[in-house]
Amino acid sequence: MSYSIVYSSKTGNTALLAQTVREYLGEGECLYFGPPSPQALNAQRIYVGFWTDKGTCDQQTAAFLSTLTSQEVFLFGTAGFGGDAAYFEKILELVRAELPESVSVAGSYMCQGKMPDSVRRRYEQMEDSPRKRLMLENFDRALAHPGAGDLEGLKDALGKVK
Numbered sequence: 001m002s003y004s005i006v007y008s009s010k011t012g013n014t015a016l017l018a019q020t021v022r023e024y025l026g027e028g029e030c031l032y033f034g035p036p037s038p039q040a041l042n043a044q045r046i047y048v049g050f051w052t053d054k055g056t057c058d059q060q061t062a063a064f065l066s067t068l069t070s071q072e073v074f075l076f077g078t079a080g081f082g083g084d085a086a087y088f089e090k091i092l093e094l095v096r097a098e099l100p101e102s103v104s105v106a107g108s109y110m111c112q113g114k115m116p117d118s119v120r121r122r123y124e125q126m127e128d129s130p131r132k133r134l135m136l137e138n139f140d141r142a143l144a145h146p147g148a149g150d151l152e153g154l155k156d157a158l159g160k161v162k
């Protein structure tokens with residue numbers, strides 16, 4: 001089956017996932033690999049990678065998803081907050097809502113992605129509170145992601161797609 005890999009990544013986390021998808025699938029039937037572009041649309045299946053912005057996919061990805069017609073998609077993404085499958089599911093639900101009804105979702109995968117130091121500095125400025133401690137803990141946990149385990153999880157999810 002012909003496929004494209006389209007991804008949006010500001011700081012490299014989602015790009016790492018995209019690269020892993022590319023290596024996993026091999027170059028054979030790959031029509032396009034790169035940022036959202038109409039060139040990707042001719043493939044039967046499109047692997048779409050996004051980073052999480054305000055609880056859903058980034059704008060560039062949302063705009064791309066709305067241009068799909070009858071392709072199948074596999075959604076993959078990274079988010080600064082993680083460790084909670086329900087949180088990822090909530091994000092994916094919002095991302096799926098960007099798709100036209102004629103598009104089917106073949107699979108999906110999300111993992112946590114590290115955030116820039118500037119975010120930690122912003123948290124450090126906050127007044128002491130349980131929330132601040134949680135934010136700092138989450139930030140520090142995110143530094144290890146995406147890690148080898150995340151990339152294995154992605155490959156498992158890819159393997160489940162027929």
Ligand SMILES: Cc1cc2nc3c(=O)[nH]c(=O)nc-3n(C[C@H](O)[C@H](O)[C@H](O)COP(=O)(O)O)c2cc1C
Binds near residue numbers: 010053112
């Ligand atoms: C402007 C901005 C908004 C963000 N909003 C969220 C958010 O709502 N929820 C979340 O879990 N992570 C959020 N993040 C964290 C990123 O989604 C996360 O670090 C992601 O892995 C970045 O992917 P990239 O390296 O491919 O750009 C935000 C990051 C930025 C810069």
